[in-house]
Amino acid sequence: MLDVRDRWPGSVLALTEVPPERIHRYGCAAVEPTGEEDVVRVTGLVEEPAPQNAPNRYALIGRHVLDPDVFIALERTPPGQGGENQPAAAPWEPAAGGTVHGVVFEDLRHDTGDRAGHLRTVSRQACQRPGLGPEFAT
Template structure:
């Protein structure tokens, strides 16, 4: 049976964007004219995931408001049908929200949504990772899960010196772009990484993950790291696969990543691209 549930973790502070994120959630920062979180929700919907839960935190009410109706705004847009249609489309998406009351890591955040997920398999998103692709990245992982079962992690090849920022995959090749994962080494030294395959923020998870989330031991600072949960799953005999997705990813949790995503998107918008391209050429910035 095809997985239909999606869980999006959006409780982080966004400290890299301060002071902009003091009152505005980082997930609400725009890529051109849509907030980051909307790109994630639209990816989920495009892959057939129509039961969406977003984990938020204190001071992130703006995310809920974005997906809620605004009758006053709709009335003001009565003579602007294109804008009105877009606003109504967004507010028509059915989303449940859960607030993480303590910042205790990814596994703790996932557990907080358990009553909505129903101990079923689900897709997991880290919204910092925005991926542009012809076929939704999470849909690619769902296809792998349908072929092989188990759980699936999205990976990409990264320069060896950058693997220190990722969970590095030690895996056995199965088919083109797919590995059976033996272990995940979180943020290894460049010369100790088992590969240059780094995990990114898309997962398809079997129902076997739920009891292990509860047993995930607190680590540094009392946080329950999801990599530890995945390691426990493999130690219990659960199959985990890595898939090298097709698409262009941007880490919008970093200012430079958000800026690159905005430029990438704008250059693909015919009403914006010519003027932006001309502006960029005119800058003549030395390398």
């Protein structure tokens, strides 16, 4: 992500493609191609859209390299759902010098945002741990 930030000024977000029935659990990025594999220009963000309202299936996965001016915009942005500060609700484009890019990751990712995801993550980690994995897996 830092390499992308070096090539494209502004902010950089980590994205992954999720099934349509799960997009409502994430911030969703509207994107356009840049000509670079796995790098897109983010043209808009929608917080937890219904599947029929999502611009695509690119979900924000909680990793950002932010232009410092984004924090000024975040201070002016009211809290979103659940009273949380939600970066997707901030006016990113003007705050980030006009550009926000996304890096699309396809590797295994652990989502601990709900109980089932948390348990899957803990189980995977326990199975891979030397000295515990074989015992835990039985």
